[in-house]
Amino acid sequence: MLCRSSxxxxxxxxxxxxxHGSENKDASTNSRSFRASGILSIHLAVAxxxxxxxxxHSLSRLCLHQKILKPYEKTPCRGVGSCGAKAVLxxxxxxxxxxxxxxxxxxxxxxxxxxxxxxxxxxxALGMALCNADRVVMSVAxxxxxxxxxxxxxxxxxVQSSFLWGYLMSPIAGGTLTDRYGGKSVMAWxxxxxxxxxxxxxFAANKSWQLxxxxxxxxxxxxxxxxxxxxxxISRWFPRSERARAIGVSMAGFHLGSVLGLMLTPILLTSFxxxxxxxxxxxxxFVWVLxxxxxxxxxxxxxxxxxxxxxxxxxxxxxxxxxxxxxKTSGVQLPPFGLLLSKPPxxxxxxxxxxxxxxxxxxxxxMPSYFKTVLGVNLKQAxxxxxxxxxxxxxxxxxAGAASDFxxxxxxxxxxxxxxxxxxxxxxxxxxxxxxxxxxxPKLATAWLAAAVGLxxxxxxxxxxxxxxxxxxxxxxxxxxxxxxxTLAAILSTVGTGFFVEWLGSFQxxxxxxxxxxxxxxxxxxxxxxGERVFEP
Numbered sequence: 001m002l003c004r005s006s007x008x009x010x011x012x013x014x015x016x017x018x019x020h021g022s023e024n025k026d027a028s029t030n031s032r033s034f035r036a037s038g039i040l041s042i043h044l045a046v047a048x049x050x051x052x053x054x055x056x057h058s059l060s061r062l063c064l065h066q067k068i069l070k071p072y073e074k075t076p077c078r079g080v081g082s083c084g085a086k087a088v089l090x091x092x093x094x095x096x097x098x099x100x101x102x103x104x105x106x107x108x109x110x111x112x113x114x115x116x117x118x119x120x121x122x123x124x125a126l127g128m129a130l131c132n133a134d135r136v137v138m139s140v141a142x143x144x145x146x147x148x149x150x151x152x153x154x155x156x157x158x159v160q161s162s163f164l165w166g167y168l169m170s171p172i173a174g175g176t177l178t179d180r181y182g183g184k185s186v187m188a189w190x191x192x193x194x195x196x197x198x199x200x201x202x203f204a205a206n207k208s209w210q211l212x213x214x215x216x217x218x219x220x221x222x223x224x225x226x227x228x229x230x231x232x233x234i235s236r237w238f239p240r241s242e243r244a245r246a247i248g249v250s251m252a253g254f255h256l257g258s259v260l261g262l263m264l265t266p267i268l269l270t271s272f273x274x275x276x277x278x279x280x281x282x283x284x285x286f287v288w289v290l291x292x293x294x295x296x297x298x299x300x301x302x303x304x305x306x307x308x309x310x311x312x313x314x315x316x317x318x319x320x321x322x323x324x325x326x327x328k329t330s331g332v333q334l335p336p337f338g339l340l341l342s343k344p345p346x347x348x349x350x351x352x353x354x355x356x357x358x359x360x361x362x363x364x365x366x367m368p369s370y371f372k373t374v375l376g377v378n379l380k381q382a383x384x385x386x387x388x389x390x391x392x393x394x395x396x397x398x399x400a401g402a403a404s405d406f407x408x409x410x411x412x413x414x415x416x417x418x419x420x421x422x423x424x425x426x427x428x429x430x431x432x433x434x435x436x437x438x439x440x441x442p443k444l445a446t447a448w449l450a451a452a453v454g455l456x457x458x459x460x461x462x463x464x465x466x467x468x469x470x471x472x473x474x475x476x477x478x479x480x481x482x483x484x485x486x487t488l489a490a491i492l493s494t495v496g497t498g499f500f501v502e503w504l505g506s507f508q509x510x511x512x513x514x515x516x517x518x519x520x521x522x523x524x525x526x527x528x529x530x531g532e533r534v535f536e537p
Contacts, residue, residue: 116306117237117314121246123288123296124230125253127191130285131226132257134198134219135163137277139367140265144274145205157498159212161491164361166217168487170224175480176335178225179473182298183232186225188289193222195285202275227483228476235468235475236299239314241409243468244461248401251460255397258390335477340535345470346478348528350485352422352463355521356456357486358493359429359514363389363453366497366507388446389453397457400424404461414469414531422462422525428455430518433511463525471535 138160146156178186197219204215230250238246261281268277297303300314340346367389400421407417432452439445467478497510 115310116300116303117242117246117310120233120237120296121249123292124187124233124250126288127187127292128226128230128250128254129257129260130191130281130288131194131223132254133261134194134257134281134285135223136258136261137198137265137281138163138201138216140262141269141274141277144269148274149205149209153502154498157495159209159216160498161494162213162216163220163223164487164491164494165213166220166222167224168220168484168491170221171228171480171483171487172477173480174225175228175476175478175483178228178232179335179476183229183236183476184292184296184298187229187233188293190222190225190229191285191289191292194219195282195289197222197282198278198285199282201278205274224483224487228479231467231479232476235472237314239316240468241405244404244408244465245398245401247460247465248398251397251457251464252394255390255394255457259388259394262390335474337481340471340474340478340481343470343534344528345466345530345534346481348525348530349463349466349470349478350482351521351524352426352459352529353482353486354489355426355517356459356463357483358489358517359433359452359456361490362493362497362510362514363449366494366501367449389450392450392454393457396454397460400458400461404465415529416531418462418466418469418531419526419529421458422529423522425456425459425462426518426522426525428452428458430515430522433515433518437508437511437515463529466529466531469531470533474535 142156142160145151151159174186174190197215200215201212201219204211234243234246234250265277268280300306300311404417404421408414429452432448432455436445436448436452439448463482467475467482471478497507500510501507
């Protein structure tokens with residue numbers, strides 16, 4: 001109670017006073033008492049200056065110090081103001097205070113490559129790679145499956161969109177569970193379920209189309225938690241000045257998963273038949289889960305081996321998120337949906353996410369078919385041509401994240417940064433799709449497609465990180481809400497493209513409509529988006 005009350009009154013003390021203390025002539029005779037109270041005062045001052053969620057943890061350590069040093073005290077410590085002002089400290093205790101200050105300053109230069117948080121980003125990136133690779137296998141396998149079971153183009157679109165039916169139902173629920181229980185547990189369950197569904201896909205197709213659609217929907221249901229989990233883990237493990245880069249790394253894995261799936265699936269189909277690709281990627285998911293649950297922690301505070309200076313660095317650059325604290329209530333509390341939907345910045349994110357997914361799923365699901373039917377290349381070449389733009393997207397996403405964080409660190413308005421990045425992500429692809437519409441060769445089409453997909457990656461430093469800007473304590477459910485809208489848009493674009501192509505015999509109309517929608521969404525974003533906190537804890 002002594003330590004807790006001292007900090008609870010927002011007491012403060014000058015470091016110079018603590019270091020030099022009083023010139024009381026009796027200091028030598030009371031040195032042991034002054035040492036004990038002085039150490040306690042220093043720790044209280046440092047803890048008060050941090051303003052982090054670990055105040056309770058710091059106080060526990062302070063009370064431990066007090067218990068250890070109590071036998072040396074001659075008078076009781078009555079708080080920072082009473083005993084700290086009289087403290088006379090030796091050079092050893094000056095060094096302790098100096099080391100605390102040095103740790104705080106040097107932590108800003110902490111090499112990220114040796115940190116615990118980079119391990120989190122790497123594992124999230126690998127998980128996102130599997131998420132997209134498992135999804136994109138069907139984009140290539142749909143051609144031999146259609147030939148084997150004599151599916152029409154419109155029915156092939158229904159099969160591909162069935163993934164999205166399940167995906168539509170899980171982002172909000174997944175975001176709510178993620179905000180409550182943390183991204184680690186929810187992500188592990190999600191990967192287990194979607195990996196099992198991936199394994200079952202070829203066997204379901206051989207049984208009936210109804211079972212195939214159900215298995216693909218189950219896979220989508222499980223993958224719907226991936227984005228909220230990614231946002232949750234990054235908001236807890238990275239300070240604000242590094243989040244765009246962390247998103248960039250995670251989404252680079254996501255897009256490289258497309259490359260991996262598009263490049264390896266034709267080889268696996270040729271070598272092991274239709275089942276080979278699904279079984280290979282499904283088994284990789286279970287390997288990832290084993291590594292994830294054994295090496296990754298929910299947040300920095302729960303990691304037993306994290307270095308103290310990294311923990312302080314993360315906490316000083318992060319908002320206090322209530323759900324990182326132990327909860328005194330049981331059960332899952334519903335998010336404040338009414339409040340979240342009443343703010344224009346939420347709708348700006350929703351519109352941006354919907355437009356991002358509209359264009360993304362058209363390109364992801366239909367580009368192999370586009371190269372084969374429009375440009376006349378074979379399946380393996382179509383997969384390679386379709387894979388190159390996703391490699392470009394992964395690279396540009398990393399560049400966009402680094403540029404965004406650099407601008408934040410130099411003092412540029414976060415709102416201005418988010419608007420610039422998202423404008424590039426919408427206007428650039430709009431122009432590139434018009435070029436793709438008139439391309440006459442596979443190489444030229446690949447160049448335009450690479451530009452369209454690559455520039456879309458600037459949105460990772462725009463709308464995709466903006467959930468954490470406007471409401472970090474609701475980042476998971478905000479992303480779940482916007483991802484639900486994005487999934488509806490993806491279903492419409494995926495199914496609609498199949499019917500449009502079958503009806504008109506061409507991809508051109510779809511690309512023209514998508515180009516126009518990109519421009520409209522850019523206008524909405526620049527009018528209503530903000531990089532400032534909208535929802536207080």
